[in-house]
Amino acid sequence: MGIASVVVDVPAKQTDREFDYSIPGKWEHIVQPGMRVIVPFGPRMVQGFITALKNDSNVKKIREVKEILDLEPVLNEELLKLGSWLTEETMCFRITALQAMLPAALKAKYEKVLRISTGREEHLEATVQALFKNKDMISWKDVLESDHAALLQKHVRKGNLEVMYFVKDKLKKKTVRVIQPLLNKEGLEDYAGILPPNARKQYEVLHHFINHPDKIQLRELLEDVRVSNAVVKALIDKGILAEKEEEIYRDPYENRVFKQTEPFILTQEQADALRPVKKSIHDNSHAVFLLYGVTGSGKTEIYLQAIDDVIKKGEEAIMLVPEISLTPQTVKRFKERFGNLVAVMHSGLSIGEKYDEWRKIHRKEVKVVVGARSAIFAPFENLGIIIIDEEHESSYKQEETPRYHAREVAIERAKHHNCPVILGSATPALESFARAKKNVYKLLTLSKRMNESKLPRVDIVDMREELRNGNRSMFSKTLFSKLTDRLEKGEQTVLLLNKRGHSSFVMCRSCGLVTNCPNCDISLTYHRYNDSLKCHYCGHEERMPQACPECGSDHIRFFGTGTQKVEEELAKILPEARVIRMDVDTTSKKGSHERLLNAFQEGHADILLGTQMIAKGLDFPNITLVGVLSADTMLHLPDFRSSEKTFQLLTQVSGRAGRHELPGEVVIQTYTPEHYSIELSGLQDFDVFYEREMYIRRQSHYPPYYYLALINVSHEDLMKAVAVTEKITKYLTASLSPEAIILGPVASPISRINNRYRYQCLIKYKREPELKKQLRTVLEHYQQETAQNLLQISIDMNPQIMM
Ligand SMILES: Nc1ncnc2c1ncn2[C@@H]1O[C@H](COP(=O)(O)OP(=O)(O)OP(=O)(O)O)[C@@H](O)[C@H]1O
Ligand SMILES: [Zn+2]
Ligand SMILES: [Zn+2]
Missing domain, CATH: 3.40.1440.60 (PriA, 3(prime) DNA-binding domain)
Incomplete structure (x- = not known):
């Protein structure tokens, strides 16, 4: 049996x-x-x-x-x-681990069918055809009841039949309103010529279609040309444009033709870096390479050529990039080189689309997957290389169970497949660089930018000084004058608003009251579009108060700078500048990210203003100035990596300037110019930063000198949370070696979320072979209580976020 x-x-x-x-x-x-x-x-x-x-x-x-x-x-x-x-x-x-490796469509209950693959009907014998009774699909129930399961399996293997999941969002056809011109280019030009001078907005719309005669979604048009619906409506009424409903495509790249690119001839440095990787590919030997290359040094070209070798060898490649830099520009570079052999996986895809991409991999229709963190589980069977770009990014760590780091998974998979891993970055994680120095990883260095172009010059501006000199604006004199200069020259600027931490909280100017979430110990964030306050942890939402609930004063307002506020200020001080704003609000809709970047690349704007998401990956020749409005916002987070993260972000964003012929400049505005991570990002000197930060880590017993394990305990009852954490701390102190440093119980930096009190215990250790076993004992001990969810205990091995 x-x-x-x-x-x-x-x-x-x-x-x-x-x-x-x-x-x-x-x-x-x-x-x-x-x-x-x-x-x-x-x-x-x-x-x-x-x-x-x-x-x-x-x-x-x-x-x-x-x-x-x-x-x-x-x-x-x-x-x-x-x-x-x-x-x-x-x-x-x-079960959690197994499920984490599959696309969502396979996890939940979706309606499932077996379908005849397009054009494969004649490959099916009569028995199978009879089962389908002239339809092209049958339900899964029919499959289970059939006596021909083995036959069906054979056809699935051959690709004659395929299993499909009907996910809700796929059944409902989505439509959008699209606009297209009814006149040809000449017609549009003629009409533009006779427009009255006060119809400037209409002129701009016409101008758009003169340059891009293709149809475009109404929403995109409004955003790109920055006009109101009424303007477009006027042109429709006059019979110049037409409007219709259209179905949205499922594959975002479906109808796109990519011009194939040829490999570049590598520079000496690139060739030297690629050689050992190629050797590892061809010898089927596992090795981890740390490709440490300054911004704009051509790391991507090395990835492309390594992948090319892997494909030629008949093997497959996983290319991971951080979610926020999984931009169309990045995807394009891979699609241009490898065409249809590339699958793309990121969170912007619908469940159905993700399943489609996964199937392409599963059925060996593609050789490369470019994706965010979870693409590390791509079901390839002959992996020839795994590459992780911007390997220092914290988004490679999953912050829910299973709390894995893609870097560790990559190395584990590469060992199994006897293939190399490349970790690439201009600002490697301290842990990675330390491993490279100890030769655990092999260090490959690109010290020069392409065409030997220089790294941009950096000015650090002390904003306290500005205030003392009577400048209350959020733009320093230096930044303002450079902005004006770029406008005159027709060059482009990237403005970064470093927006982590408490950026737009509400405070009463009379009594100092900060509006906090009633369920969580954290300030509420102001959202302008519906004039409300929101908690980012529990979702609590309330209307923005008109007067202070504490003292009744009406001097209550939001603090800190949001991108919208910067945009407004720009409109005041540089009214002629065309600004594109990129933040969660403007990029939440599918495809908007790409559109905004394209618009910027095509020169439709002078300034790209945005949050972290603009710091990476952009490679536009006309950007010659980068401004950082508030360099310090991340420095004050309760996290031992805050200096490292600040340094990385500033270096990354500075790297967007002057990547091609035109030289670049950077202005960093800060309230703490003396802080080493700001000072050293000004010099763009990773090596000095590394030494300095390592010294601090050693002093304070943090990674890479020590490993960490974080135990987080939460309960609705404060005393219970404290008591359990205390008990765990005591138990571990007794059972681990005396070298382990056990800190706790302490309240978590966010001490309450959703009315649950949070306490933690942090373990710093070098070698504790018993640790995992002991932690399992702890979990087992509290099993009954945690099963009822009264008590929650989470364990994070190698935590990236200390909250
Ligand atoms: N060998 C080469 N010859 C000519 N141009 C090249 C070569 N290698 C790369 N480039 C070009 O140089 C520019 C910078 O390269 P790339 O974007 O790969 O750098 P990067 O190190 O990945 O940058 P970052 O980490 O800052 O995103 C790109 O426009 C790329 O097309
Ligand atoms: Zn008040
Ligand atoms: Zn809350």
């Missing part, structure tokens, strides 16, 4: 193991490890993963697999193994 070992979808301590189920005869030759099944569990039916097959079981009353959910494994052997590793390393449940 065939027996399947199944990990069931019941994330709890007692169920965190494999259970045996017998396999019904008709599926006996179909099931394989890595397939999902439905099995009875207690009184319920639950989902599970088959992790292994065997011939007998010592379970007496064995139950049967109820349904199979796949005809082909969704997790291959390597990924199943990786799941166990993840479980071990991040201290999560097996």
Whole structure:
């Protein structure tokens, strides 16, 4: 009798193991490890993963697999193994680890069908065709009831049939309003010529269509040309433009033709860096390379050429980039080189689109995936290289279970595949650089920019001084004069508003009251578009008060600078400047990111104003000035990495200026010019920063000298949270070696979220072989209470965020 070992979808301590189920005869030759099944569990039916097959079981009353959910494994052997590793390393449940590796469409319950692949009908024999009864798809229920499962499986393998998931957002066709010109270029030009001089806005719309005769979504048009709906309406009424409803495409790159690019001839430095990587590819030997290259030194070209070798060798590549720099510009560079061989995975895709991309990988239709963190689980079977760009980015760490770091997963997978990993950055994480110095990673250096162009000159401006000299504006004299200069020359500027931390809280100027969330100990953030205050932790929302709830004063207003406020100020002081603003508000809609960047690249604006999201990846020749409005906002976060993060951000954004022929300049405005991370980012000297920061880390026992484990305890009852944390702290102190440093219990920097009090215990250690075992003991001890959710205990090995 065939027996399947199944990990069931019941994330709890007692169920965190494999259970045996017998396999019904008709599926006996179909099931394989890595397939999902439905099995009875207690009184319920639950989902599970088959992790292994065997011939007998010592379970007496064995139950049967109820349904199979796949005809082909969704997790291959390597990924199943990786799941166990993840479980071990991040201290999560097996089921959580297995699910983390799959696209969302496979996790939830979506309607599932088996469909005949386009044009493959004639490959099906009569038996199978009969099953489909002239339709092109049948429900999964039909598949389960059929006696021909093995036959269906064969066709799925050959690609004649495919499993599809109907996700809600796919069934509902989305439409948008599009605008297109009814006249040709000459017609538009003629009409523009006879417009009255006061119809400037209409003129600009016409001008847009003269340059871009293609249809465009109304929304995009309004944003790009910065006109109101009424202006467009006027042109529609006059019969110059037409408006219609159109369906949105599912694949954002579907109808796009990419011009193929050829590899560049590498510079000496690039060639020297690539050589050892190529050797590792061709020798099938695992190695981790740290590609430390200043901004604009041509790291991407090295990635491209390494991937090219991998493809030629018949293998596959994973290219990770941080979510916020997964810009169309980045994707384009890979699509231009490798065309249809590239799949793209990022959070902007719908569930259906993500599943499509995943399927391309699963069915070996693509060779490369470019994606954010979770693309590290791409189900390739012949990996030849894994590359992580901007490897220092904190978004590579998942901040929910399983709390994995993509860098560690990459190395684990690369070991399995005997292939290289490249970690690339101009400002590597301290941990990575330290490993490179110890030769654990192989250091590859690009010290020069392309065409030997210089790194930009940096001016650090002391904003306290500005205030003393009577300048109350958010722009220093220096920045203002350079901005004006660029406007005159027709060159472009990037303005960064460093907007982490408490940027737009509301304060009463009379009594100093700061409006906090009633559920969380954190200030509320002001949102202008609906004049409300919002909590970013629990979602609490309230109207902006007219008067101070404490003292009744009406001098209550929001503090700190949002991008909108900067935009308004720019409109006052430089009314002629054309500004594109990029922040969460303007880029929340699909495709808007790309549109705004394109508009900037095509010169439709003089200034690109934005938050962190503009700091990376941009490679535009006409940017010659970068201004940082508030360099220090991140410095004061309660996080031992705050200096490192500040240095990285400032260096990255400075690197956007002067990348091509024109030289670049940077102005950094700060209230703490003497802070070393600001001073050294001014010099763009990573090496000095590294030494300095390492010294501090050693003094204060932080990574890379020590490893960290953070235990976070939360409970509605404050005393309970404190007591449990205290008990854990005591237990660990007694059971770990005397070298371990155990800090706690202390209140978390955000001491209450959603009415739950939060306490933590931080462990700093060098070598504690017993640590994970002890932590598991702790979790087991509190298992009953945590199962009821009264008490929550989370453990983060190598935390990136200390909140
Ligand atoms: N060998 C080469 N010959 C000519 N141009 C090159 C070569 N390598 C790269 N470039 C060009 O130089 C510019 C900078 O390269 P790239 O964007 O790859 O740098 P990077 O190190 O990835 O930058 P950053 O980390 O700042 O994003 C790009 O426009 C790229 O096309
Ligand atoms: Zn007040
Ligand atoms: Zn809240």
